[in-house]
Amino acid sequence: MARAWFGTDGIRGVANERLTAELALRVGRATALHAGATQPQPMILIGRDTRRSGTMLEDALAAGIASVGGTAVRLGVLPTPAVAWNVLQHRAAAGVVISASHNPFADNGIKLFGADGFKLLDAEEEAIEALLDSTAVLPTGAHIGVTQTLDGAAEAYAEWVLQVVGTELAGRRIVIDCAHGAATTVAPHLFSRLGADVTLVACAPDGVNINVDCGSTHLAHVAAAVQEHGAELGIAFDGDADRVLFVTADGAPVDGDHILAILAADALQRDALPGNRVVVTSMANLGAHHALLALGCSLEITDVGDRYVLEAMRRDGAVLGGEQSGHVIALDHQTTGDGPLTAVMMLAALQRSGQSLGEAARVVEKFPQQLISVRASREGLEDCEPLWTAVAAAEATLGSEGRIVLRASGTEPLVRVMVEARDADQCAAIAAELVAIVERELPVTQ
Numbered sequence: 001m002a003r004a005w006f007g008t009d010g011i012r013g014v015a016n017e018r019l020t021a022e023l024a025l026r027v028g029r030a031t032a033l034h035a036g037a038t039q040p041q042p043m044i045l046i047g048r049d050t051r052r053s054g055t056m057l058e059d060a061l062a063a064g065i066a067s068v069g070g071t072a073v074r075l076g077v078l079p080t081p082a083v084a085w086n087v088l089q090h091r092a093a094a095g096v097v098i099s100a101s102h103n104p105f106a107d108n109g110i111k112l113f114g115a116d117g118f119k120l121l122d123a124e125e126e127a128i129e130a131l132l133d134s135t136a137v138l139p140t141g142a143h144i145g146v147t148q149t150l151d152g153a154a155e156a157y158a159e160w161v162l163q164v165v166g167t168e169l170a171g172r173r174i175v176i177d178c179a180h181g182a183a184t185t186v187a188p189h190l191f192s193r194l195g196a197d198v199t200l201v202a203c204a205p206d207g208v209n210i211n212v213d214c215g216s217t218h219l220a221h222v223a224a225a226v227q228e229h230g231a232e233l234g235i236a237f238d239g240d241a242d243r244v245l246f247v248t249a250d251g252a253p254v255d256g257d258h259i260l261a262i263l264a265a266d267a268l269q270r271d272a273l274p275g276n277r278v279v280v281t282s283m284a285n286l287g288a289h290h291a292l293l294a295l296g297c298s299l300e301i302t303d304v305g306d307r308y309v310l311e312a313m314r315r316d317g318a319v320l321g322g323e324q325s326g327h328v329i330a331l332d333h334q335t336t337g338d339g340p341l342t343a344v345m346m347l348a349a350l351q352r353s354g355q356s357l358g359e360a361a362r363v364v365e366k367f368p369q370q371l372i373s374v375r376a377s378r379e380g381l382e383d384c385e386p387l388w389t390a391v392a393a394a395e396a397t398l399g400s401e402g403r404i405v406l407r408a409s410g411t412e413p414l415v416r417v418m419v420e421a422r423d424a425d426q427c428a429a430i431a432a433e434l435v436a437i438v439e440r441e442l443p444v445t446q
Contacts (some may be wrong), residue, residue, distance in 0.1 A: 005132070006190065008305050010111030012100055015053030019108050021060040025134075027110055028064025028096070029074070030131035032145070035093035035126070036070065039115070041145065042093035043071040045086055047078035047153070049099040049182040052207035053108045054135040061110070064246050066145035067138055072136050075153040077205075078181040079241035080111070080317050081338035082157035088117045088335075089156070099182065099240035102217050103411070103421045105210045117335035119307060154185040161341050162193055163331050165350040169196035173231045174347075177222035178214025180205040181239035186340055194344070201225045216245040216326055216328025223251035233357040237339045242306075244339035246346065248358035256324040257288035258361045259346060263320060263328070264297055265363060266349035272319075273297070273334075276353040279312045279321030281305070282405050286420050287366040288324075295363075304407055368404065368424035370431035376415040376442040378408030387437045394419075394430045402427065406434070 005011045011027065013019040028044075035042035044065050050056035054077075062072035062134045070093075075086060087095040095113035103109075120128070139145075140224070158394045169191075176191055178184045180202045191198045201222065202214035213239050214221040222234035226247055234247040246254035260278060267273035278292055279300045292299055300316055302308040306329065309321045313331050322328035327337040335340055350360060381387075391404050398404070402421030409416060417434050421427035 012109035024060035028061035032070035047083035050205035277318035
Protein backbone atom coordinates (compact mmCIF):
# COMPACT_ATOMS: atom_id res chain seq x y z
CA MET A 1 0.00 0.00 0.00
CA ALA A 2 1.07 3.61 -0.50
CA ARG A 3 2.58 5.11 2.65
CA ALA A 4 1.27 8.59 3.34
CA TRP A 5 3.06 9.16 6.64
CA PHE A 6 5.87 6.69 7.32
CA GLY A 7 9.18 7.29 5.57
CA THR A 8 12.52 5.49 5.81
CA ASP A 9 12.79 6.18 9.55
CA GLY A 10 9.31 6.68 10.91
CA ILE A 11 7.26 9.86 10.54
CA ARG A 12 9.15 13.13 10.28
CA GLY A 13 8.33 16.76 9.53
CA VAL A 14 8.11 20.27 10.90
CA ALA A 15 6.43 20.13 14.29
CA ASN A 16 2.97 21.70 14.35
CA GLU A 17 2.97 21.82 10.56
CA ARG A 18 3.17 18.29 9.17
CA LEU A 19 3.75 16.61 12.51
CA THR A 20 0.91 17.95 14.64
CA ALA A 21 -0.38 17.02 18.08
CA GLU A 22 -3.51 15.70 16.38
CA LEU A 23 -1.43 13.35 14.23
CA ALA A 24 0.60 12.24 17.27
CA LEU A 25 -2.62 11.39 19.12
CA ARG A 26 -3.77 9.29 16.16
CA VAL A 27 -0.37 7.53 15.98
CA GLY A 28 -0.51 6.77 19.71
CA ARG A 29 -4.01 5.35 19.36
CA ALA A 30 -3.12 3.32 16.25
CA THR A 31 0.06 1.96 17.83
CA ALA A 32 -1.83 0.82 20.92
CA LEU A 33 -4.57 -0.79 18.81
CA HIS A 34 -1.92 -2.63 16.78
CA ALA A 35 0.01 -3.73 19.88
CA GLY A 36 -3.21 -4.69 21.64
CA ALA A 37 -3.70 -7.53 19.18
CA THR A 38 -0.92 -9.44 20.97
CA GLN A 39 -0.80 -7.77 24.40
CA PRO A 40 -4.11 -6.71 25.99
CA GLN A 41 -3.89 -3.26 27.60
CA PRO A 42 -0.46 -2.84 25.99
CA MET A 43 2.33 -1.01 27.79
CA ILE A 44 4.08 1.40 25.42
CA LEU A 45 7.22 3.32 26.39
CA ILE A 46 7.82 6.87 25.14
CA GLY A 47 11.21 8.59 24.99
CA ARG A 48 12.15 11.87 23.36
CA ASP A 49 15.00 14.21 22.60
CA THR A 50 15.26 17.80 23.80
CA ARG A 51 13.27 19.69 21.13
CA ARG A 52 10.72 22.18 22.36
CA SER A 53 7.96 20.31 20.54
CA GLY A 54 8.83 17.03 22.24
CA THR A 55 6.63 17.40 25.29
CA MET A 56 3.65 18.49 23.18
CA LEU A 57 3.94 15.40 21.01
CA GLU A 58 4.63 13.19 24.05
CA ASP A 59 1.40 14.38 25.70
CA ALA A 60 -0.57 13.70 22.54
CA LEU A 61 0.93 10.24 22.01
CA ALA A 62 0.28 9.29 25.63
CA ALA A 63 -3.32 10.47 25.34
CA GLY A 64 -3.83 8.42 22.20
CA ILE A 65 -2.41 5.29 23.84
CA ALA A 66 -4.54 5.69 26.97
CA SER A 67 -7.67 6.46 24.95
CA VAL A 68 -7.83 2.86 23.69
CA GLY A 69 -6.91 1.21 26.99
CA GLY A 70 -3.12 1.17 26.76
CA THR A 71 -0.56 2.18 29.37
CA ALA A 72 1.72 4.99 28.20
CA VAL A 73 5.00 5.11 30.13
CA ARG A 74 7.01 8.33 29.80
CA LEU A 75 10.77 7.83 29.97
CA GLY A 76 11.59 11.51 29.46
CA VAL A 77 14.65 12.65 27.50
CA LEU A 78 16.45 9.49 26.44
CA PRO A 79 18.63 8.28 23.53
CA THR A 80 16.85 6.25 20.89
CA PRO A 81 18.85 3.08 21.67
CA ALA A 82 18.02 3.44 25.37
CA VAL A 83 14.32 3.36 24.50
CA ALA A 84 14.84 0.14 22.53
CA TRP A 85 16.76 -1.37 25.46
CA ASN A 86 14.09 -0.35 27.97
CA VAL A 87 11.38 -1.97 25.81
CA LEU A 88 13.12 -5.30 26.29
CA GLN A 89 13.86 -4.75 29.97
CA HIS A 90 10.26 -3.93 30.82
CA ARG A 91 8.67 -6.37 28.37
CA ALA A 92 6.73 -3.55 26.79
CA ALA A 93 4.52 -4.07 23.78
CA ALA A 94 6.20 -1.25 21.88
CA GLY A 95 8.45 1.78 22.18
CA VAL A 96 8.04 5.25 20.67
CA VAL A 97 10.86 7.74 20.12
CA ILE A 98 10.03 11.39 19.51
CA SER A 99 13.02 12.78 17.65
CA ALA A 100 14.17 14.10 14.29
CA SER A 101 17.71 12.89 14.98
CA HIS A 102 20.24 15.24 13.33
CA ASN A 103 17.62 17.48 11.69
CA PRO A 104 17.09 21.14 12.72
CA PHE A 105 15.21 21.74 15.97
CA ALA A 106 11.97 22.86 14.27
CA ASP A 107 11.58 19.34 12.86
CA ASN A 108 10.49 16.36 14.90
CA GLY A 109 9.68 12.75 14.28
CA ILE A 110 8.04 9.61 15.59
CA LYS A 111 9.71 6.22 15.21
CA LEU A 112 8.44 2.96 16.57
CA PHE A 113 10.02 -0.14 18.08
CA GLY A 114 8.34 -3.52 18.51
CA ALA A 115 8.28 -5.74 21.58
CA ASP A 116 11.49 -7.37 20.33
CA GLY A 117 13.38 -4.06 20.53
CA PHE A 118 13.75 -3.74 16.76
CA LYS A 119 12.34 -0.96 14.61
CA LEU A 120 9.08 -1.98 13.01
CA LEU A 121 9.06 -3.66 9.63
CA ASP A 122 7.43 -1.93 6.67
CA ALA A 123 4.37 -4.17 6.94
CA GLU A 124 3.93 -3.29 10.61
CA GLU A 125 4.18 0.43 9.91
CA GLU A 126 1.64 0.04 7.11
CA ALA A 127 -0.73 -1.77 9.48
CA ILE A 128 -0.44 1.11 11.96
CA GLU A 129 -0.95 3.68 9.21
CA ALA A 130 -4.13 1.86 8.20
CA LEU A 131 -5.37 2.32 11.79
CA LEU A 132 -4.79 6.08 11.91
CA ASP A 133 -8.40 6.72 10.95
CA SER A 134 -9.82 3.87 13.01
CA THR A 135 -13.45 4.18 14.03
CA ALA A 136 -13.09 1.67 16.85
CA VAL A 137 -15.40 2.26 19.80
CA LEU A 138 -13.38 3.87 22.57
CA PRO A 139 -13.45 2.34 26.06
CA THR A 140 -15.03 4.12 28.97
CA GLY A 141 -14.89 3.92 32.75
CA ALA A 142 -12.30 1.59 34.22
CA HIS A 143 -11.30 0.38 30.74
CA ILE A 144 -9.62 3.66 29.84
CA GLY A 145 -5.84 3.40 29.95
CA VAL A 146 -3.37 5.38 32.04
CA THR A 147 -0.15 7.34 31.67
CA GLN A 148 2.82 6.81 33.96
CA THR A 149 6.36 8.13 34.42
CA LEU A 150 9.37 5.86 34.80
CA ASP A 151 12.30 7.46 36.60
CA GLY A 152 15.89 6.28 36.24
CA ALA A 153 15.67 4.91 32.69
CA ALA A 154 18.80 6.80 31.56
CA GLU A 155 20.92 5.66 34.51
CA ALA A 156 19.78 2.04 34.13
CA TYR A 157 20.73 2.07 30.45
CA ALA A 158 24.14 3.61 31.20
CA GLU A 159 24.83 0.91 33.79
CA TRP A 160 23.96 -1.74 31.21
CA VAL A 161 26.47 -0.26 28.73
CA LEU A 162 29.11 -0.40 31.47
CA GLN A 163 28.30 -4.04 32.20
CA VAL A 164 28.52 -4.98 28.53
CA VAL A 165 31.77 -3.27 27.54
CA GLY A 166 32.90 -1.16 30.48
CA THR A 167 36.63 -0.50 30.61
CA GLU A 168 38.79 1.45 33.02
CA LEU A 169 39.75 4.84 31.59
CA ALA A 170 41.40 6.48 34.59
CA GLY A 171 43.75 9.26 33.50
CA ARG A 172 42.45 9.47 29.94
CA ARG A 173 41.30 12.94 28.92
CA ILE A 174 38.37 13.04 26.52
CA VAL A 175 35.79 15.56 25.33
CA ILE A 176 32.14 14.60 24.88
CA ASP A 177 29.84 16.67 22.63
CA CYS A 178 26.22 15.87 23.48
CA ALA A 179 24.72 18.05 20.70
CA HIS A 180 22.40 19.55 23.34
CA GLY A 181 20.35 16.44 22.71
CA ALA A 182 19.33 13.13 24.24
CA ALA A 183 22.90 12.16 25.14
CA THR A 184 22.81 14.80 27.88
CA THR A 185 20.89 12.41 30.15
CA VAL A 186 23.35 9.53 29.70
CA ALA A 187 26.85 10.75 28.86
CA PRO A 188 27.72 12.48 32.17
CA HIS A 189 26.86 9.39 34.22
CA LEU A 190 28.31 6.89 31.77
CA PHE A 191 31.71 8.45 31.18
CA SER A 192 32.25 9.56 34.78
CA ARG A 193 31.71 5.94 35.85
CA LEU A 194 34.45 4.89 33.42
CA GLY A 195 36.90 7.03 35.37
CA ALA A 196 37.99 9.25 32.49
CA ASP A 197 38.82 12.93 32.81
CA VAL A 198 35.78 14.16 30.88
CA THR A 199 34.97 17.59 29.51
CA LEU A 200 31.33 17.93 28.44
CA VAL A 201 30.35 20.40 25.71
CA ALA A 202 26.96 21.14 24.12
CA CYS A 203 25.37 19.64 27.21
CA ALA A 204 22.88 22.40 28.11
CA PRO A 205 19.71 21.90 26.04
CA ASP A 206 17.20 24.73 25.96
CA GLY A 207 14.69 23.26 23.51
CA VAL A 208 15.97 25.12 20.45
CA ASN A 209 19.74 24.52 20.41
CA ILE A 210 19.79 20.79 19.61
CA ASN A 211 22.35 20.09 16.83
CA VAL A 212 23.07 23.82 16.37
CA ASP A 213 26.75 24.09 15.37
CA CYS A 214 27.57 21.07 17.51
CA GLY A 215 27.33 17.30 17.65
CA SER A 216 28.20 14.75 15.00
CA THR A 217 27.12 16.99 12.12
CA HIS A 218 29.45 19.82 13.23
CA LEU A 219 32.70 18.17 14.28
CA ALA A 220 34.59 21.49 14.34
CA HIS A 221 32.91 22.17 17.70
CA VAL A 222 34.25 19.10 19.47
CA ALA A 223 37.60 19.40 17.63
CA ALA A 224 38.08 22.91 19.01
CA ALA A 225 37.30 21.69 22.53
CA VAL A 226 39.78 18.82 22.19
CA GLN A 227 42.50 21.29 21.22
CA GLU A 228 41.55 23.70 24.00
CA HIS A 229 41.62 21.07 26.75
CA GLY A 230 44.55 19.03 25.44
CA ALA A 231 42.38 15.90 25.20
CA GLU A 232 43.43 12.73 23.42
CA LEU A 233 40.15 12.44 21.50
CA GLY A 234 36.65 13.81 21.17
CA ILE A 235 33.30 12.04 20.91
CA ALA A 236 30.29 13.66 19.24
CA PHE A 237 26.72 12.36 19.30
CA ASP A 238 23.78 13.41 17.17
CA GLY A 239 20.49 14.69 18.56
CA ASP A 240 19.03 11.33 19.58
CA ALA A 241 22.42 9.63 20.21
CA ASP A 242 21.93 6.72 17.84
CA ARG A 243 25.01 7.95 15.96
CA VAL A 244 28.50 8.86 17.10
CA LEU A 245 31.62 10.22 15.44
CA PHE A 246 35.08 10.98 16.82
CA VAL A 247 37.98 13.37 16.36
CA THR A 248 41.62 12.65 17.09
CA ALA A 249 43.92 14.68 19.35
CA ASP A 250 44.78 16.94 16.42
CA GLY A 251 41.13 17.35 15.41
CA ALA A 252 41.02 14.95 12.45
CA PRO A 253 37.55 13.41 11.92
CA VAL A 254 37.01 9.70 12.49
CA ASP A 255 33.77 8.58 10.83
CA GLY A 256 31.74 5.41 10.62
CA ASP A 257 34.08 3.85 8.07
CA HIS A 258 36.99 4.15 10.50
CA ILE A 259 34.86 3.02 13.43
CA LEU A 260 33.77 -0.18 11.68
CA ALA A 261 37.34 -1.02 10.67
CA ILE A 262 38.70 -0.38 14.18
CA LEU A 263 35.94 -2.43 15.81
CA ALA A 264 36.34 -5.21 13.23
CA ALA A 265 40.09 -5.41 13.87
CA ASP A 266 39.45 -5.59 17.61
CA ALA A 267 36.74 -8.23 17.26
CA LEU A 268 38.96 -10.35 15.00
CA GLN A 269 41.70 -10.28 17.64
CA ARG A 270 39.19 -11.60 20.18
CA ASP A 271 37.62 -14.13 17.78
CA ALA A 272 34.34 -12.24 18.26
CA LEU A 273 33.34 -11.60 14.63
CA PRO A 274 31.25 -14.56 13.37
CA GLY A 275 32.20 -15.49 9.84
CA ASN A 276 34.37 -12.33 9.75
CA ARG A 277 31.23 -10.65 8.38
CA VAL A 278 30.78 -6.86 8.34
CA VAL A 279 27.82 -5.07 6.75
CA VAL A 280 28.31 -1.62 5.19
CA THR A 281 26.21 0.57 2.91
CA SER A 282 26.84 1.76 -0.61
CA MET A 283 28.05 5.09 0.84
CA ALA A 284 31.01 3.53 2.63
CA ASN A 285 34.29 4.83 1.19
CA LEU A 286 36.20 2.52 -1.11
CA GLY A 287 39.12 2.90 1.26
CA ALA A 288 37.01 1.29 3.98
CA HIS A 289 36.19 -1.60 1.64
CA HIS A 290 39.88 -2.15 0.99
CA ALA A 291 40.76 -1.92 4.70
CA LEU A 292 38.11 -4.38 5.82
CA LEU A 293 39.01 -6.84 3.07
CA ALA A 294 42.69 -6.55 4.02
CA LEU A 295 41.76 -7.44 7.61
CA GLY A 296 40.17 -10.61 6.29
CA CYS A 297 36.55 -9.50 6.58
CA SER A 298 33.72 -10.64 4.36
CA LEU A 299 31.71 -7.61 3.20
CA GLU A 300 27.99 -7.31 2.60
CA ILE A 301 26.99 -4.04 0.91
CA THR A 302 23.45 -2.72 1.31
CA ASP A 303 21.43 0.30 0.30
CA VAL A 304 21.74 3.35 2.55
CA GLY A 305 19.73 3.22 5.77
CA ASP A 306 20.16 1.43 9.06
CA ARG A 307 17.09 -0.72 8.40
CA TYR A 308 18.83 -2.25 5.36
CA VAL A 309 22.04 -2.80 7.32
CA LEU A 310 20.10 -4.48 10.11
CA GLU A 311 18.11 -6.62 7.68
CA ALA A 312 21.33 -7.97 6.13
CA MET A 313 22.92 -8.52 9.54
CA ARG A 314 19.98 -10.55 10.80
CA ARG A 315 19.82 -12.54 7.57
CA ASP A 316 23.53 -13.34 7.41
CA GLY A 317 24.34 -13.71 11.10
CA ALA A 318 26.62 -10.65 11.23
CA VAL A 319 27.15 -8.83 14.53
CA LEU A 320 28.86 -5.69 13.20
CA GLY A 321 27.54 -3.26 10.63
CA GLY A 322 26.83 0.38 10.08
CA GLU A 323 27.04 3.56 8.09
CA GLN A 324 29.63 6.23 7.40
CA SER A 325 27.43 8.65 9.36
CA GLY A 326 28.35 6.86 12.59
CA HIS A 327 25.24 4.74 12.87
CA VAL A 328 26.83 1.49 14.09
CA ILE A 329 24.96 -1.66 15.08
CA ALA A 330 26.54 -4.23 17.41
CA LEU A 331 23.92 -6.93 17.07
CA ASP A 332 25.48 -9.18 19.71
CA HIS A 333 24.56 -6.51 22.25
CA GLN A 334 21.90 -4.19 20.83
CA THR A 335 18.97 -4.14 18.41
CA THR A 336 19.65 -0.75 16.82
CA GLY A 337 22.33 1.85 16.25
CA ASP A 338 23.69 2.92 19.62
CA GLY A 339 25.98 5.94 20.00
CA PRO A 340 26.94 5.55 23.69
CA LEU A 341 27.53 1.80 23.31
CA THR A 342 29.65 2.33 20.18
CA ALA A 343 31.67 5.04 21.94
CA VAL A 344 32.52 2.76 24.86
CA MET A 345 33.30 -0.14 22.50
CA MET A 346 35.74 2.12 20.66
CA LEU A 347 37.42 3.24 23.89
CA ALA A 348 37.75 -0.39 24.98
CA ALA A 349 39.24 -1.36 21.61
CA LEU A 350 41.82 1.44 21.88
CA GLN A 351 42.63 0.39 25.43
CA ARG A 352 43.27 -3.20 24.33
CA SER A 353 45.37 -2.21 21.32
CA GLY A 354 47.42 0.41 23.12
CA GLN A 355 46.97 2.73 20.14
CA SER A 356 45.85 6.31 20.04
CA LEU A 357 42.72 7.01 18.01
CA GLY A 358 44.82 8.63 15.30
CA GLU A 359 47.04 5.55 15.03
CA ALA A 360 44.09 3.15 14.94
CA ALA A 361 42.25 5.20 12.30
CA ARG A 362 45.14 4.80 9.85
CA VAL A 363 43.79 1.34 9.07
CA VAL A 364 41.52 3.13 6.56
CA GLU A 365 43.16 5.08 3.74
CA LYS A 366 40.29 7.05 2.28
CA PHE A 367 39.73 7.65 -1.40
CA PRO A 368 39.02 11.32 -2.17
CA GLN A 369 35.28 11.73 -1.89
CA GLN A 370 32.74 14.40 -2.74
CA LEU A 371 29.43 14.01 -0.90
CA ILE A 372 27.02 16.81 -1.73
CA SER A 373 23.39 17.17 -0.64
CA VAL A 374 21.50 19.04 -3.37
CA ARG A 375 18.11 20.58 -2.71
CA ALA A 376 16.05 18.89 -5.40
CA SER A 377 12.81 17.14 -6.28
CA ARG A 378 13.79 13.68 -5.08
CA GLU A 379 10.74 12.00 -6.66
CA GLY A 380 12.10 12.58 -10.17
CA LEU A 381 15.55 11.08 -9.58
CA GLU A 382 14.87 7.60 -10.93
CA ASP A 383 13.57 8.83 -14.31
CA CYS A 384 16.02 11.69 -14.87
CA GLU A 385 17.60 10.49 -18.13
CA PRO A 386 20.14 13.32 -18.62
CA LEU A 387 21.52 12.67 -15.16
CA TRP A 388 21.87 8.92 -15.56
CA THR A 389 23.47 9.37 -18.98
CA ALA A 390 26.11 11.59 -17.36
CA VAL A 391 26.60 9.04 -14.58
CA ALA A 392 27.19 6.24 -17.08
CA ALA A 393 29.78 8.30 -18.95
CA ALA A 394 31.61 9.21 -15.73
CA GLU A 395 31.59 5.60 -14.52
CA ALA A 396 33.14 4.48 -17.80
CA THR A 397 35.90 7.04 -17.28
CA LEU A 398 36.55 6.02 -13.67
CA GLY A 399 36.59 2.27 -14.26
CA SER A 400 37.75 0.47 -11.10
CA GLU A 401 39.43 3.61 -9.75
CA GLY A 402 36.25 5.17 -8.41
CA ARG A 403 32.48 5.04 -8.18
CA ILE A 404 29.32 7.14 -8.12
CA VAL A 405 26.27 6.82 -5.89
CA LEU A 406 23.15 8.94 -6.27
CA ARG A 407 20.28 8.61 -3.82
CA ALA A 408 17.24 10.52 -2.72
CA SER A 409 16.89 11.43 0.93
CA GLY A 410 14.10 9.54 2.63
CA THR A 411 13.12 12.48 4.83
CA GLU A 412 14.01 15.76 3.05
CA PRO A 413 13.80 17.27 -0.49
CA LEU A 414 17.40 16.36 -1.19
CA VAL A 415 19.37 14.29 -3.67
CA ARG A 416 22.74 13.13 -2.37
CA VAL A 417 25.57 12.99 -4.91
CA MET A 418 28.56 10.90 -3.90
CA VAL A 419 31.65 10.54 -6.07
CA GLU A 420 34.89 8.76 -5.19
CA ALA A 421 38.01 8.63 -7.29
CA ARG A 422 41.66 7.99 -6.65
CA ASP A 423 42.41 11.40 -8.21
CA ALA A 424 40.98 14.26 -6.11
CA ASP A 425 40.68 16.74 -9.00
CA GLN A 426 38.81 14.24 -11.14
CA CYS A 427 36.52 13.46 -8.20
CA ALA A 428 35.64 17.13 -7.70
CA ALA A 429 35.05 17.75 -11.40
CA ILE A 430 32.65 14.83 -11.82
CA ALA A 431 30.75 15.78 -8.67
CA ALA A 432 30.37 19.40 -9.83
CA GLU A 433 29.03 18.25 -13.20
CA LEU A 434 26.45 15.94 -11.61
CA VAL A 435 25.35 18.52 -9.05
CA ALA A 436 24.75 21.03 -11.84
CA ILE A 437 22.58 18.53 -13.71
CA VAL A 438 20.56 17.71 -10.57
CA GLU A 439 19.93 21.42 -9.94
CA ARG A 440 18.89 21.99 -13.54
CA GLU A 441 16.77 18.89 -14.09
CA LEU A 442 15.22 18.38 -10.64
CA PRO A 443 14.24 21.81 -9.27
CA VAL A 444 12.13 21.89 -6.13
CA THR A 445 8.60 23.05 -6.90
CA GLN A 446 6.93 25.13 -4.24
